Amino acid sequence: METDIEELRSGFLNEEFDEVAFDIDGQRFAEYALSCGEQAPRFTDPAHADFQAPPTFVSTLVGGRSLPVDFPRLGGVGMDAGKGVEWMAPIRAGVTLTGKSHLHDIYTKTGRSGRMIFLVTRMELFDEEGVHVANADTRTVIRERPSE
Amino acid sequence: MSDTVTTVGDVEFGTELPTFAPDTSLENVKRFGKFVGWGGPRFTDHEAARKEGFPGALVPGVMSQGFLGAMIHRWAPSAAIVAIDTVFRAPVLVDQPHQIVGVVTDVDEEAGSVEIDITITNEAEETRVFGTATIKLPTG
Numbered sequence: 001m002e003t004d005i006e007e008l009r010s011g012f013l014n015e016e017f018d019e020v021a022f023d024i025d026g027q028r029f030a031e032y033a034l035s036c037g038e039q040a041p042r043f044t045d046p047a048h049a050d051f052q053a054p055p056t057f058v059s060t061l062v063g064g065r066s067l068p069v070d071f072p073r074l075g076g077v078g079m080d081a082g083k084g085v086e087w088m089a090p091i092r093a094g095v096t097l098t099g100k101s102h103l104h105d106i107y108t109k110t111g112r113s114g115r116m117i118f119l120v121t122r123m124e125l126f127d128e129e130g131v132h133v134a135n136a137d138t139r140t141v142i143r144e145r146p147s148e
Numbered sequence: 149m150s151d152t153v154t155t156v157g158d159v160e161f162g163t164e165l166p167t168f169a170p171d172t173s174l175e176n177v178k179r180f181g182k183f184v185g186w187g188g189p190r191f192t193d194h195e196a197a198r199k200e201g202f203p204g205a206l207v208p209g210v211m212s213q214g215f216l217g218a219m220i221h222r223w224a225p226s227a228a229i230v231a232i233d234t235v236f237r238a239p240v241l242v243d244q245p246h247q248i249v250g251v252v253t254d255v256d257e258e259a260g261s262v263e264i265d266i267t268i269t270n271e272a273e274e275t276r277v278f279g280t281a282t283i284k285l286p287t288g
Contacts, residue, residue, distance in 0.1 A: 027183070031180075035179050039221070056213045060184055082233065083236075
């Protein structure tokens with residue numbers, strides 16, 4: 001692995017840099033479910049006994065920061081390259097979740113247009129009892145400018 | 149074969165999920181923007197998106213990921229999606245027809261676990277979004 005990436009990994013991986021509280025609104029996740037094409041009543045019907053957020057809903061929860069405050073500017077344009085979700089337990093309407101974010105991975109890929117740096121920010125979500133209910137990953141790709 | 153599955157015993161390696169045509173209409177994306185977020189002009193206004201250099205308004209990535217989840221639940225209503233990873237390869241454009249196809253790539257009958265590859269393609273059959281998911285189904 002390149003030296004600059006090793007330095008970023010050793011300096012920033014797995015260090016929590018953001019904590020945000022989310023009040024989970026059942027109408028919001030029901031509308032999310034309906035607009036995405038969900039048909040299962042447990043996701044779309046607030047009156048359903050097992051009403052809960054679709055697992056992918058946690059990707060819509062946005063933290064206060066996406067990178068540590070002292071993370072260096074890498075040059076190049078950052079783009080959303082993907083989302084990942086790990087689901088551990090149902091998320092119900094009316095609960096307050098705490099999202100704690102850290103950099104989970106930093107890696108590169110090199111193509112014909114040069115090097116691309118991938119930053120994976122993981123938000124770990126906990127309920128009011130401290131139960132870990134989900135992880136929401138955001139993968140950002142930075143395509144380095146040719147001169148760098 | 150039925151269009152839906154109930155238990156892991158209903159699933160075989162290589163099973164193709166029923167194709168799903170997501171609603172990428174401007175009206176639906178505006179609804180998503182109103183209630184969920186991502187209601188900015190690049191998602192809800194074709195002309196504004198073109199001014200930013202895009203071919204037209206974009207379906208938010210988080211909505212595309214939601215399409216994948218919905219497709220799985222339409223096929224397996226009792227499934228718990230325990231992991232899903234989504235790669236945004238190229239924009240999904242609003243008001244353009246897209247289809248989502250999926251195929252089962254692994255089945256663990258004892259654990260009730262099924263792995264699925266899912267792809268969103270446009271009318272030109274170009275891959276726009278690719279995903280992999282692990283779901284749990286009842287073993288009974």
